[in-house]
Amino acid sequence: MGSLFRSEEMALCQLFLQSEAAYACVSELGELGLVQFRDLNPDVNAFQRKFVNEVRRCDEMERKLRYLEKEIKKDGIPMLDTGESPEAPQPREMIDLEATFEKLENELREVNQNAEALKRNFLELTELKHILRKTQVFFDEQEGGANQTTESMTRALITDEARTAGASMGPVQLGYMEKSSEREDFLPCFVAGVILRERLPPFERMLWRACRGNVFLRQAMIETPLEDPTNGDQVHKSVFIIFFQGDQLKTRVKKICEGFRATLYPCPEAPADRREMAMGVMTRIEDLNTVLGQTQDHRHRVLVAAAKNLKNWFVKVRKIKAIYHTLNLFNLDVTQKCLIAECWVPLLDFETIQLALRRGTERSGSSVPPILNRMQTFENPPTYNRTNKFTKAFQALIDAYGVASYREMNPAPYTIITFPFLFAVMFGDLGHGAIMALFGLWMIRKEKGLAAQKTDNEIWNIFFGGRYIIFLMGVFSMYTGLIYNDIFSKSLNIFGSHWQMSYNKSTVMENKYLQLSPKDDYEGTPYPFGMDPIWQVAGSNKIIFHNAYKMKISIIFGVIHMVFGVVMSWHNHTYFRNRISMIYEFIPQLVFLLLLFFYMVLLMFIKWIKFAATNPKPYSEACAPSILITFIDMVLFNKPKDPVKGCEVYMFWGQHFVQVLFVLLALCCIPIMLLAKPMLIMQARKLANEEVQPIAGASSDAETGGVSNGGPHGGGGPHEEEEEMSEIFIHQSIHTIEYVLGSVSHTASYLRLWALSLAHAQLAEVLWTMVLSIGLKQEGWFGGVILTCVFAFWAILTVGILVLMEGLSAFLHTLRLHWVEFQSKFYKGQGYAFQPFSFDAIIENGSAATEVE
Numbered sequence: 001m002g003s004l005f006r007s008e009e010m011a012l013c014q015l016f017l018q019s020e021a022a023y024a025c026v027s028e029l030g031e032l033g034l035v036q037f038r039d040l041n042p043d044v045n046a047f048q049r050k051f052v053n054e055v056r057r058c059d060e061m062e063r064k065l066r067y068l069e070k071e072i073k074k075d076g077i078p079m080l081d082t083g084e085s086p087e088a089p090q091p092r093e094m095i096d097l098e099a100t101f102e103k104l105e106n107e108l109r110e111v112n113q114n115a116e117a118l119k120r121n122f123l124e125l126t127e128l129k130h131i132l133r134k135t136q137v138f139f140d141e142q143e144g145g146a147n148q149t150t151e152s153m154t155r156a157l158i159t160d161e162a163r164t165a166g167a168s169m170g171p172v173q174l175g176y177m178e179k180s181s182e183r184e185d186f187l188p189c190f191v192a193g194v195i196l197r198e199r200l201p202p203f204e205r206m207l208w209r210a211c212r213g214n215v216f217l218r219q220a221m222i223e224t225p226l227e228d229p230t231n232g233d234q235v236h237k238s239v240f241i242i243f244f245q246g247d248q249l250k251t252r253v254k255k256i257c258e259g260f261r262a263t264l265y266p267c268p269e270a271p272a273d274r275r276e277m278a279m280g281v282m283t284r285i286e287d288l289n290t291v292l293g294q295t296q297d298h299r300h301r302v303l304v305a306a307a308k309n310l311k312n313w314f315v316k317v318r319k320i321k322a323i324y325h326t327l328n329l330f331n332l333d334v335t336q337k338c339l340i341a342e343c344w345v346p347l348l349d350f351e352t353i354q355l356a357l358r359r360g361t362e363r364s365g366s367s368v369p370p371i372l373n374r375m376q377t378f379e380n381p382p383t384y385n386r387t388n389k390f391t392k393a394f395q396a397l398i399d400a401y402g403v404a405s406y407r408e409m410n411p412a413p414y415t416i417i418t419f420p421f422l423f424a425v426m427f428g429d430l431g432h433g434a435i436m437a438l439f440g441l442w443m444i445r446k447e448k449g450l451a452a453q454k455t456d457n458e459i460w461n462i463f464f465g466g467r468y469i470i471f472l473m474g475v476f477s478m479y480t481g482l483i484y485n486d487i488f489s490k491s492l493n494i495f496g497s498h499w500q501m502s503y504n505k506s507t508v509m510e511n512k513y514l515q516l517s518p519k520d521d522y523e524g525t526p527y528p529f530g531m532d533p534i535w536q537v538a539g540s541n542k543i544i545f546h547n548a549y550k551m552k553i554s555i556i557f558g559v560i561h562m563v564f565g566v567v568m569s570w571h572n573h574t575y576f577r578n579r580i581s582m583i584y585e586f587i588p589q590l591v592f593l594l595l596l597f598f599y600m601v602l603l604m605f606i607k608w609i610k611f612a613a614t615n616p617k618p619y620s621e622a623c624a625p626s627i628l629i630t631f632i633d634m635v636l637f638n639k640p641k642d643p644v645k646g647c648e649v650y651m652f653w654g655q656h657f658v659q660v661l662f663v664l665l666a667l668c669c670i671p672i673m674l675l676a677k678p679m680l681i682m683q684a685r686k687l688a689n690e691e692v693q694p695i696a697g698a699s700s701d702a703e704t705g706g707v708s709n710g711g712p713h714g715g716g717g718p719h720e721e722e723e724e725m726s727e728i729f730i731h732q733s734i735h736t737i738e739y740v741l742g743s744v745s746h747t748a749s750y751l752r753l754w755a756l757s758l759a760h761a762q763l764a765e766v767l768w769t770m771v772l773s774i775g776l777k778q779e780g781w782f783g784g785v786i787l788t789c790v791f792a793f794w795a796i797l798t799v800g801i802l803v804l805m806e807g808l809s810a811f812l813h814t815l816r817l818h819w820v821e822f823q824s825k826f827y828k829g830q831g832y833a834f835q836p837f838s839f840d841a842i843i844e845n846g847s848a849a850t851e852v853e
Contacts (some may be wrong), residue, residue: 004391006407006575009345010381010834015341016371018361022330022339025370026323026837028087028436032356033838036344036382040331049328052755057094058321065314066103070110072307075300079307083452085843086312087447088319091531097316099325104306111299118295119229122288125281126226127194127237128265134220134239134277135192135267177419192241192255195262197221200238203260207242210252216243241267315843322842342384344834381406384834389447393420401819402829407575409568411823418561422817425557426756426810427473429764430481431488432803437474443467473811483530484757488798489764491536498523499534513540518613518621533851546761550754552604552627558750558821559597562743565825567749584676589739589825595662597747600631606651623647634659674736678729685725738824746821760806767797 017025029035041049089097090243195203200219207215208286218241225234240262242253257264268274330339345353350372357370383404388396395412397419404410427433443450444467455461485491499521501508508514516522516534521722526532535542566589573582604627611624625640630651633640637660640649775783775790823829 004386004413005410006630007404007410007831008348008384008386008834009407010344010384011347011350012375012377012379012381013343013345014371014373014375015343015357016373017330017339017341017357018364018366018368018370019337019339021361021366021368021370022327023323025357026326026355027319028360028363029353030088030319030322030326030837030839030842032349032353033344033836033840034349034353036834036836037326037329038342038344039329040340040342041329044761046328050332051324051327054091054094054324055321055328057098058317061098061101061317062321064105064312065317067105068101068108068306069310069314072303072310075303077300077303077307079310081311081452085839086315088323088839089316091320094320097313101313104302108299108302111295111302115292115295115299115529116229118288118292119227121284122292123226124263124265125288125641127222127239127263129278129281129285130222131192131194131239131265131267132274132281135241136271137220138218138241139271144327156845181622189245189250190241190243191250191257192239193262193264194222194237194239195257195260197236197238199260199262200240203240203256203262206256206260208255210256211244211249214244215253217241225635232261237320258393273341288533303432318842319839322837322839326837346384354744380831381836383408383831385412387409390468393469396465397469397815397818397825399833401823401827403829403831403833405632405828408628408828408831409571409575409826411568411818411827414564414568415818416472417436418822419550419814419818420469420476422557422561423473423810423814424476424480425554425753426813427760427807428476428480428484428757429486429488429760429802430478430492432764432798432807433474433477433479433481433759435472435474435803436800436807437478440469440471440474444471473807484761485536486761486764488555489761489768491531491533493533497532497534498525498527499532504679515541522614522616543758546758547754549756551743551751554750554753554757555747556601556604557753558747558817559593559601561750561817561822562746562825563590563593563598565822566593569826580677580680584672584680588672590752592666592669592673592740593743595666596635597743599659599662600627603627603630603651610651618648620647625651635663637663670736670740673739674733678725678732681728682725742824746824749821750817752817754807756810756813760802760810763806764798764802767802769796771797 002479046052069079204217207217219238220240221238222236225236227233228235244250244253254264268277327339330341332338333340354372357372361369383406385395385404392413395410396413397415398404398410398412424433441463447467449462450464481487482492499516500523501516502521503514535545538545566586569589570582570586572578573586607624607627610619611621612619613621615621617623630640632638772790772794775787775794778784778786
């Protein structure tokens with residue numbers, strides 16, 4: 001079989017490379033992405049390996065590139081991404097790259113430091129400008145008159161505590177602020193500054209408490225926000241001026257300002273000095289604006305030039321780092337001139353890998369060709385399933401359950417059909433399926449552009465990664481919607497109903513429980529495709545009919561799905577030449593499933609074929625037996641109860657004998673599954689001990705699940721100590737009980753197909769009846785407006801609930817049916833994934849290689 005149905009055959013190879021050609025050869029293998037290297041130095045510290053200095057240099061270059069990327073994104077400059085992947089640079093080019101990145105980083109940091117210093121200076125001048133303006137207003141108010149001055153100077157700080165404790169004290173008088181000829185040494189002084197607006201209330205309270213109310217504070221808000229030079233945030237500040245008396249209060253006030261990170265500025269007392277200083281400040285601000293503009297232009301030019309090459313630089317550095325990280329996994333020979341590596345490679349790509357190694361040797365100029373030898377091993381090879389953009393999503397569903405064991409049957413090819421089909425059985429609606437299919441088709445048609453828009457939105461990435469699954473689920477849902485004849489809870493009358501109305505209209509309208517008779521009103525031929533549209537307008541028996549139909553097809557599909565899973569185990573047993581498991585596991589399992597549950601499916605078809613409303617007794621509709629009751633009587637060895645007069649007891653001749661025989665044979669399969677395999681293993685071990693030689697057949701095959709160590713199909717595993725017989729018996733008992741009980745529970749589990757299909761149809765009908773039909777009943781222009789609003793609401797509920805939520809529910813139930821009911825019959829999933837050294841994977845993940853531990 002091809003690799004689509006089984007994983008690729010792998011080989012463990014030993015690779016010998018000359019030291020001067022190793023870098024180029026590993027680079028070629030990275031471009032190829034088909035080799036998984038093993039670590040030959042597991043006991044060597046990561047910081048003591050040969051190429052650790054080169055890895056550190058790459059880390060430093062990545063750090064510089066990330067710094068450039070952060071600055072480019074901060075300025076909103078688009079980075080050029082051609083989608084091309086440049087080749088890994090030669091080792092000698094690392095020096096040029098390091099020098100380029102060092103120059104760019106230093107230049108950018110210098111520009112940023114200069115810009116920050118200029119912005120800080122600009123901020124200080126701006127704050128000083130506002131101080132000079134606001135304090136001028138304060139001084140003008142002070143000089144407005146003696147009465148105004150006295151009144152303004154009495155506005156001291158009074159906190160909530162002071163208001164509560166001394167409300168009867170009246171205003172605090174700062175008498176020392178009044179100019180006195182007798183005490184000229186106690187003239188008032190002041191400080192002015194700016195503070196963050198949110199710190200102003202606690203600042204005022206602290207001044208009051210620390211200075212005992214012997215200060216006078218005036219403040220005014222700065223209307224325009226100021227830019228913080230450190231982080232570029234916009235901050236709101238206020239100007240304040242504090243009047244006080246004496247050096248002691250001056251020291252205390254300055255300490256409080258320092259504690260609240262208020263900035264103090266010099267403010268002359270004389271109006272002429274203040275005006276002169278303000279003019280000088282405005283001149284300096286204008287000069288700073290010019291210099292800042294030039295600095296920003298220069299910074300922008302540097303970043304634009306870097307943005308053109310940043311993506312390519314990232315790719316080159318990550319490739320270099322990945323190569324040296326891989327070389328650290330190699331061993332040096334005793335001559336220190338040859339590097340030795342071990343790697344897993346697919347056998348089909350053996351020649352391709354050798355050609356890549358030759359290209360690398362030619363690029364390096366080495367005259368010694370590389371040597372790639374295949375090694376014999378008992379280790380389990382990694383599992384490698386080739387995928388493309390279509391099969392990748394389906395393979396991901398399987399791997400999420402567990403990576404297949406080496407060369408085990410791969411369920412992914414069959415899941416491509418069974419997964420969307422079982423989903424569609426639950427989601428069957430032509431309209432909803434069309435919405436889903438169109439969404440998937442849109443993502444498929446635009447996949448190149450959407451893939452280029454790399455986003456961190458996890459939900460969108462999941463949708464886009466499963467675009468082919470969504471498209472197929474939508475297409476299959478349209479098919480099952482046609483079978484159910486259901487489109488937004490309505491039917492399509494394409495071929496015309498095969499039922500005829502024998503009553504007049506008034507009789508039908510007045511009789512709620514009137515039913516059509518299959519004998520008189522049915523034409524006798526079925527509807528050409530799907531469900532007859534008359535069932536959409538049926539009354540009380542509509543849901544009964546759909547229940548019976550969908551319940552039976554759920555069991556039919558479920559049993560066929562499980563039988564197919566058991567048959568898949570036969571392919572595993574024959575491939576691994578596990579004769580014991582084939583005879584004593586596969587055959588009893590298949591017989592048990594067929595004699596009980598597949599027989600029940602046959603009874604359903606017999607009932608459909610033999611019994612009909614138009615048939616006379618004993619095969620009329622009234623004589624049709626219940627399949628569930630028949631199956632229960634079969635398992636309990638009960639005979640059917642007395643039938644209705646004129647009806648037959650059994651559905652076919654010899655039914656009771658056949659059912660008893662089937663149950664007895666099924667019961668006989670249980671001890672075979674339980675005891676046969678462990679007993680043969682025990683017998684093989686006994687013979688091996690007597691003959692003092694290993695039994696290469698039954699024992700090893702049975703214990704290792706049929707994978708012969710070093711056999712013709714590869715794989716196997718290392719020789720391990722024999723498992724205890726008690727553990728073998730326990731394991732086989734658990735496996736048998738799980739299969740027998742699981743056959744019953746898994747069959748019942750497929751009834752979720754019926755339940756979700758019925759729930760989906762009923763929800764669609766509820767939305768139509770209780771939402772859209774209200775708008776359709778309105779008349780006139782006002783009815784058009786109402787219908788537009790109602791339709792929008794109905795469309796939102798349809799997409800949000802019936803397509804998204806119901807679709808997610810059906811998806812999860814389908815996933816469970818595949819993981820538990822289907823794959824448990826044959827799939828072990830105990831392997832480990834093939835992870836080749838690939839530049840594409842490294843660049844896509846955004847990291848150079850595995851992090852140094």
